[in-house]
Amino acid sequence: MSLFRLDNKVAVVTGAGSGIGQAVARCFAAQGAIVHIIELNEDGGKGTVEEIKAAGGQAQVHACNVAMQEEVIKIMGAIQAISGRIDILVNCAGIAHIGKLETTSEADFERVFQVNVKGTYNCMYAVIGQMKEQGGGVILNVASVASSVGIPDRFAYSMSKGAVLTMTLSVAKDYIHDNIRCNCISPARVHTPFVDGFLQKNYPGREQEMFEKLSKTQPIGRMARPDEVAWLSLYLCSDQAGFVTGCDYPIDGGFLKLNN
Template structure:
């Protein structure tokens, strides 16, 4: 159903909005009448998300951005803030790495830090002043179950997502009196193109078997869907969640609490 964009009052910026969970978040927020700024390292993917939104009558704009580059983030965010507010920031962009500490090089560690940790820092720092000035704002950070429990062969990834969790607590505490809410979401395994590519590249001979094994690692018996993550983001951004800040929301099919 076409969306009425004449009364748009809020703007949401979503990093990594070109595919997977990020794209689902963008579509969900646009359906709720928000203008969505789709930020991605790949401008083609960002524009594809924008096209999906505008085809449904929503409002969106694409931005090409490497969130690991502080100067570029500041430049893009400043240019946006000169024209409109950033009412909601969704720090969704991130990268993965498989390996224990013996199989994590310094370059691997730096790469994960630069995107998953510094990228979140860059984006929050670029808009927190504006949110503080307008006395309102919502920040949602994408953490992981790896923030809270030990996951085999995820040393660098767990390090980075643990930092996302504690950054969330810190920002929520520091800006609670400025009308800014900050929470994080910790997904378990979600069925995205990343999972499909991982299986195709590493388990071509027994892909279906591995897909089933990965699915069953969640006690609920399946992987999550991007739309389910987007629904939780939608709620946490809404006025109905105005009493929620400084919280971590596992969405993992029972992995953290039941997988023991």
């Protein structure tokens, strides 16, 4: 038996133009999935599609703002029309914000909420009916260690990822008898283009120093690679994880349990 294969399964991955979403899209395509990328930055999504096709996989990109429900419903409907079904949804699209309560403006709070919370809700809302009709499906949401512990200067971000975690549990409970599994993963720091951009913007000339400092906040001594997060995502979306639902999986280099 070939473990963790996704042959002929239709997988929708949001935010797959870079970072974790891109790694998930590549991984799933390599395991036989037909991947549909939903990306605000269509050019970034096209780059991922080109890489997947060059490696022999199948992928398409759809430009969409996940915060806009009408857009999301339209795109999910188009994917269903093309492929006949949606077997897997992975909600990776998200944005960050640095600030504590008193330095988080209403506009900052709303912006994070719209993408991280409402965007996840919109995508799940748009596929749940189809998954029920076809007899099942898998939803995987990307939360964060910030949903479980306090992290300095991450007020709005922590709020949003806490909502992702609890939405996951609610969906898992409500649709367990429809053969729909719903889980989430909670990464600690992952080395993505966002991290590099953050360091360049906030610590010019000290990028390497600060990168090493942030890396050491994980007891394992480094940040995760996006492909490591993708491999966990692959397992949770595969048939081999058929007994797993309503769970949050930290992938954190020991951050939650080993930091003293």
